[in-house]
Amino acid sequence: MAKLIYSAIASLDGYVEDAQGTFDWAAPDTEVHAFVNDLERPIGTYLFGRRMYETMVFWETAGTGDDQSAVIRDFAKIWRAAEKIVYSRTLQTRASARTRIEHDFDPGAINRLKESSERDITIGGAALAGEAIAAGLVDECHLFLTPIVVGGGKRALPDNVRVQLELLAERSFRSGVVHLHYAVGV
C-alpha cells in the first residue's frame, strides 16, 4: 500500500505564504533542492490543490535548458515524469501532461488510490493537504522550516486538527533550514 505524504517549505512560525502572498523566502538553495529531489524521485503521483498546481506547472515547460543547474534539470525531469491529479471546483483544462482534474476531494477514492498504487503519493498545497490530514489520509509529513518569521499568511498545517506525530528523521542544512520528517497519526 502506498503512503500519502505531505511536504511543505514553511517559515519558522509555520506559514507557506506570507500575508502579502509571497514565498520567495522559501526558495530552496542547491543543497535543500537536491535533498527535495531525492524525496520526490520515488513518488508516482502528485495530488495538487489548484493553487499549488498553478505554481508548480511552471516545471512543465521550464528548467531543462543547458543554462540550468543540474539540480534544477533533475527536478524538472522528476516533475514531468509523475502523474498529477489536480483538485479544483473551477479549473476546466489541464496545463500539463499526465494530469487529470477532479472536482471533488473524495477520501474513499484517495484510500483506493493508496491501495492500488505501487509508488508513494504526495499532496500539496496547504489547503488540500489540511483536508487530507483532517480526514486521516496523510501518513507522513516533511516540513522544511526556513529561518525566517513572517508573522502571518497561509498556515502550513490546518487549524482545528489535533493529531499525534512521531519524529522519524531530522536534518539541518547550511542555509539554516531544518528538515523534520514525521509519521502522522501514530
Ligand SMILES: NC(=O)c1ccc[n+]([C@@H]2O[C@H](COP(=O)([O-])OP(=O)(O)OC[C@H]3O[C@@H](n4cnc5c(N)ncnc54)[C@H](OP(=O)(O)O)[C@@H]3O)[C@@H](O)[C@H]2O)c1
Ligand atoms: N512555501 C513554498 O515553498 C510554496 C511553494 C509553492 C507554493 N506556495 C504557496 O502555497 C499556496 C498554496 O495555496 P493553498 O494552500 O491555498 O492552496 P491549495 O491547497 O494548493 O489549493 C486550494 C484550491 O484547491 C481546490 N480544492 C481544495 N479543496 C478542494 C476540494 N475538497 N474539492 C475540490 N477542490 C478543492 C480549490 O480550487 P478552486 O478554487 O479552483 O475550486 C482551492 O481553492 C499557494 O498559494 C502558493 O503561493 C508556497
